[in-house]
Amino acid sequence: EAGVAQSPRYKIIEKRQSVAFWCNPISGHATLYWYQQILGQGPKLLIQFQNNGVVDDSQLPKDRFSAERLKGVDSTLKIQPAKLEDSAVYLCASSSGQRQETQYFGPGTRLLVL
Amino acid sequence: SQQGEEDPQALSIQEGENATMNCSYKTSINNLQWYRQNSGRGLVHLILIRSNEREKHSGRLRVTLDTSKKSSSLLITASRAADTASYFCATEAGGFKTIFGAGTRLFVKA
Numbered sequence: 001e002a003g004v005a006q007s008p009r010y011k012i013i014e015k016r017q018s019v020a021f022w023c024n025p026i027s028g029h030a031t032l033y034w035y036q037q038i039l040g041q042g043p044k045l046l047i048q049f050q051n052n053g054v055v056d057d058s059q060l061p062k063d064r065f066s067a068e069r070l071k072g073v074d075s076t077l078k079i080q081p082a083k084l085e086d087s088a089v090y091l092c093a094s095s096s097g098q099r100q101e102t103q104y105f106g107p108g109t110r111l112l113v114l
Numbered sequence: 115s116q117q118g119e120e121d122p123q124a125l126s127i128q129e130g131e132n133a134t135m136n137c138s139y140k141t142s143i144n145n146l147q148w149y150r151q152n153s154g155r156g157l158v159h160l161i162l163i164r165s166n167e168r169e170k171h172s173g174r175l176r177v178t179l180d181t182s183k184k185s186s187s188l189l190i191t192a193s194r195a196a197d198t199a200s201y202f203c204a205t206e207a208g209g210f211k212t213i214f215g216a217g218t219r220l221f222v223k224a
Binding site for chain 2 (some may be wrong): 035040041042045056103106110
């Protein structure tokens with residue numbers, strides 16, 4: 001079974017530029033999560049999708065971050081414009097969608113904003 | 115704010131010793147999970163314990179949950195150098211939202 005795929009693995013941009021991350025969850029997984037992990041901290045949930053609907057986006061900075069999950073499969077997370085404090089690892093995870101389910105994480109995208 | 119807080123923040127032990135790390139949380143939970151993260155990689159699920167369970171084992175891992183104290187512990191027995199990683203507890207409260215703690219950084223010296 002293929003795992004969660006993310007791209008790119010690394011990205012360096014200047015502040016005020018825009019960037020997009022892509023995630024392909026495990027086949028058949030209904031729930032998809034985007035986390036932001038700042039160095040030395042635990043992952044912080046940005047947005048959670050159930051199929052193509054948003055379950056929780058309470059911690060997503062909506063003035064600059066946006067995410068979509070077209071057709072309930074792949075997802076993209078966009079930052080526009082980026083700030084220095086957005087430098088972090090962006091992790092995508094998926095689960096089968098039932099309660100109390102294990103989340104499977106991708107390798108993450110490491111973003112550096114200069 | 116983060117629901118779970120791990121203790122200690124960092125732990126250094128010799129290979130073969132046991133490692134114990136603790137997690138405290140603030141609100142009622144449905145379940146608590148432990149994840150491992152090797153440097154520069156994604157998280158790997160270790161074990162899930164439900165709110166009506168008190169102890170669970172998986173190989174060299176032992177997890178306990180005390181809902182009255184809102185705390186959990188992860189014990190790794192006979193540690194190996196390959197266990198060097200960060201360990202996070204994650205709680206699922208109402209609404210299916212998962213909240214991670216800040217993690218314990220474990221270093222196992224060969």
